[in-house]
Amino acid sequence: MKPSGSSSGGFFVGAVQDSVFNLFGTQFPLFAAGLSIGERKMDLGGIVAVVTGGASGLGLATAEMLKAEGAHPVLVDRDGAKAAAEAGRLGADARELDVTRAADAEAVMADIVASFGAPRLLVNCAGIGPAKRIVGREGAMPLDDFRKVIEINLIGTFNMLRLAAAAMNDLEPLDSGERGVIVNTASVAAYDGQIGQAAYASSKGGIVGLTLPAARELASRAIRVMSIAPGLFATPLLLGMPDPVQQSLAASIPFPSRFGDPCEYASLVVHIARNAMLNGEVIRLDGAIRMAPR
Ligand SMILES: NC(=O)c1ccc[n+]([C@@H]2O[C@H](COP(=O)([O-])OP(=O)(O)OC[C@H]3O[C@@H](n4cnc5c(N)ncnc54)[C@H](O)[C@@H]3O)[C@@H](O)[C@H]2O)c1
Numbered sequence: 001m002k003p004s005g006s007s008s009g010g011f012f013v014g015a016v017q018d019s020v021f022n023l024f025g026t027q028f029p030l031f032a033a034g035l036s037i038g039e040r041k042m043d044l045g046g047i048v049a050v051v052t053g054g055a056s057g058l059g060l061a062t063a064e065m066l067k068a069e070g071a072h073p074v075l076v077d078r079d080g081a082k083a084a085a086e087a088g089r090l091g092a093d094a095r096e097l098d099v100t101r102a103a104d105a106e107a108v109m110a111d112i113v114a115s116f117g118a119p120r121l122l123v124n125c126a127g128i129g130p131a132k133r134i135v136g137r138e139g140a141m142p143l144d145d146f147r148k149v150i151e152i153n154l155i156g157t158f159n160m161l162r163l164a165a166a167a168m169n170d171l172e173p174l175d176s177g178e179r180g181v182i183v184n185t186a187s188v189a190a191y192d193g194q195i196g197q198a199a200y201a202s203s204k205g206g207i208v209g210l211t212l213p214a215a216r217e218l219a220s221r222a223i224r225v226m227s228i229a230p231g232l233f234a235t236p237l238l239l240g241m242p243d244p245v246q247q248s249l250a251a252s253i254p255f256p257s258r259f260g261d262p263c264e265y266a267s268l269v270v271h272i273a274r275n276a277m278l279n280g281e282v283i284r285l286d287g288a289i290r291m292a293p294r
Pocket of ligand 1: 052053054055056057058059076077078079097098099100125126127128129152153156185186187188229230231232233234235236237238
């Protein structure tokens with residue numbers, strides 16, 4: 001931890017810093033004066049980064065970019081075989097986990113901490129995106145269909161967030177003052193959910209709602225919480241659709257009129273990790289798309 005920057009800010013700044021220090025009992029300087037640019041941002045070199053959904057799509061691209069930045073990614077996925085194969089290719093590690101399971105997630109997080117150290121970064125990418133109408137040809141949507149999407153996308157995200165935050169809390173703060181960062185994956189469907197997306201949009205809306213209170217609460221532990229709301233990205237989820245559907249979806253994106261590349265999502269994760277002023281916010285990453293009702 002760096003001392004507060006009163007020497008470089010003069011008496012007045014020092015006094016204000018001291019009063020803020022006393023008022024809130026915080027150990028962080030009001031200004032990051034005294035820190036070099038390098039010290040202000042999280043150094044990803046050697047940090048443990050847990051990436052859920054790391055076996056595929058956005059999570060896999062993120063793990064790959066984090067590895068290239070010198071971090072130690074741990075790919076956590078319910079598809080343990082794929083996660084292990086991708087981790088082997090990247091020179092990373094993997095753990096099999098269904099993120100909805102409380103006790104299993106506790107055991108996996110404990111194992112990660114014991115094996116590699118507590119994570120400085122959690123990226124929640126595990127998720128599913130099935131479409132189903134509230135009232136379809138067979139009548140009302142089975143309640144378990146709705147429950148399953150909430151269970152994986154929202155409760156699974158919270159499950160990993162709570163465990164990562166507790167593990168990060170045991171870490172010493174970095175020079176920048178922070179202990180860790182959590183990045184969740186919402187969706188533009190949280191704002192412009194389409195017909196058939198009642199369950200998916202609800203789960204992603206839950207992640208949007210979670211972001212600020214989690215950031216506010218974990219601020220006292222120097223842990224930031226952010227979410228990304230992607231538009232349409234070229235992952236197995238979308239690339240499995242017929243070509244004409246893909247083309248019409250891509251054409252609906254104002255600019256650039258193409259699917260996002262998963263590495264564009266990954267580079268936002270890296271930026272969020274490094275930029276300590278980003279906290280408690282959801283960033284749309286969508287080429288200005290606003291989804292139509294259907
Ligand atoms: N691709 C897009 O256009 C897009 C847009 C908006 C939001 N998202 C969100 O981004 C996230 C990643 O999506 P993607 O496109 O990379 O999908 P993907 O299907 O390529 O990857 C999702 C991964 O999550 C894993 N997973 C699913 N359920 C799990 C569970 N219960 N426990 C552990 N792992 C589980 C899968 O095995 C898979 O490896 C999802 O939350 C999705 O809703 C994607």
